[in-house]
Amino acid sequence: MSTISLISGPVPVLALAAGAAGLGWLVVKSRRYLVRVVPVALIAAGGLTLVLVYVAENVFHWWDDTLPPILYIPAGLTFLALLLVVPRIRARSGSRLVAVVAGVVSVVLVAVASASFVNVHFGQYPTLASALGDTGVSDQPISSVAAGPNTPGTPATSQSTWTAPPNMPTGGTIYSVTIPGPVSGYASAPALVYLPPAYLAAPKASNLPVLVLFHGLPGSPVDWVNGGQIAQVMDTFAAAHDGLAPVVIIPDITNNGASDPPLCMDTKVSKSDTYLSVDLPAWVESTLGAGTASARQWAIAGYSYGGTCTMQLATNDSEVYPTFIDIAGETEPTVEGGRSAVISTYFAGDASAFTDQNALDRLKSHSFPDSAGIVVVGATDTTYRSQGQQVFDVAHASGMDVTEQVLPGGHSWQVWKPGLVNNLDWLAQRMGLIK
Template structure:
């Protein structure tokens, strides 16, 4: 992958400097401009930014409450640059002067985009922005489960990479139907490691199901999560072996009401993720054939909450989980009462019957193990992660709480998976203990 970072180093520094200088240039002018126009423009920008804050958080809840407050300051400066550029364009006649004003405003807005990207690490490199990773334009290589009949699952102990094995895995697009659940789904993504693609191929590899955040899609694991590089690096250390990674669509085909990874009036998304997806994987990829010991679920933010829900509701299917910056329970912006009305017809007992914290309080999970990863600077989700950790430990799960550097961003989400691949490999049986 292109090594030009968009998070640290020369390029983001240069863009920030150019943006700052552009704003100074737009503010420069005669005394009346400096003493009257710029202050009025600044007040207007502040008002617009405050309205943006009200719409984004208290009113429409466009993003979570841990959105870094400093980014509103940068957004305000970008708005100020646009206002000053518009005023300058209206005041001058020369095409060159207008071009300079538009360029200056564009550079200022680019600097704002750099700060937002630095906060969330959505695009870690220049290539991830310009040419983001995508699934290959090839048919998914399927495998009949009968091909694994009578053969032991491939592990590092019994596998020798054959000559000509690919050095890298591939990501494919796949349609996973809701055969049992009736769940409507957008395309999923599937990562197949080099050992799966080898000839002869590894047999009955374990499976990792990854859930994306909200808003988001499976492709976010490729871009911000750098999944292809992550899994290929793991495979390179283990003779091409790695879990098959399945990234299903958690949005219920872009349903206005995302399904929360629960079975509800909106959709049976829990059944889809815990029944339909595993069944499809076993039937089409001949992976995870040995039962729950070969299966794990992980996710970040919304997906972390999903991973917890699935681990608590389907411990035989997903006895291994990684909850990265998830909530303590599913929520909607309008509150718990609205959630229960929308998803469960007002019947709270239907919610509590599936809610992970309620299930953890009611029964024991001695065969389950999980990692709960949170960001040191995430003031919203870290306390909830600690609550989940205490509840899971009290329920007999073998759980570890990890506090990672960063906030509610890919800095934490990516590391929460990458740092625990060896642990996953041991839990799933592909690596020695």
């Protein structure tokens, strides 16, 4: 049951069919009902939908980008169902109880169909388990399996030096951890850590590489578990490489849900960059004994806001993160009000303090001879494709070893997940895990 797909196969088809049936029951009645009641409800539903569009896009800015208009249609249909349920019950023929039950069921079916339609577009909850909140995160502390710090000179494990022991687990495990910020003072919500089968084996693979993943905004680390299916993705990779895969760290990059997002920069709001480039690696090395051989063992990747974060760290901390994948990121960190608001809120009006850390400005003024990355964009991403193209152009012009990839899809997991999956072999080779 937990692996039932919610974005392909029969479930979304059945959901849409059931929603259509529910809406049909609410709409179709007598001629008088169709002429007098339904048009009024349609107009009211359209008005409510326009209000929703305005509030979502202009007041609260719920999305990183303007939501495709087609995705507001399900909301309008749900409004229509809610507006029709009372008059449809009153226009019953037969038992009131039956009409009430039918009305409630119809509204629920329309709402579920609408949610399914949106979920198919974004792929946020690909399975029934993810929709029910079953993330698969272990309830055991990571200390029960953590290797602790390496002894000096511990070599990095690679596929050429590793022999999988017979008792090795078939899959990895995700743990919830709190990564402290003693240097940065950064306030962080719990992070998620994926440990591959080879790390959980006895004896365990020592000194594995580390992949740090950044989520979008609004969002949290669990989005990489749900929409990104990171456990399944890494388990599949590990199964093809004798149980080996990078240790994956998914930190909270919201400053524990702060009203001003940290932007992965050191600002007057928080020292997010220092947290991600100093505190996080120090914790990983001392607690998990991973990534201690060289900087080439470290890579970062993120989508949307996390893609912007990726470029910030790749250009400000290239000595820590020389390998990166920017998936549908922006040209620069943004907030409502644009660059002027960023400079005012985060840098006390000092524009040079912003440009000193801004990725595109650094690409124009610094060289990155040891860095390599991939910029991934969605073919139908009307906003972020052009921004990704600009990031690639500037990075390429700077001499950085960078590749651009255009994948089918828009600003959704249709692009974000393949943006990582398609490049795992390249990442693992860069990190020295496989040849």
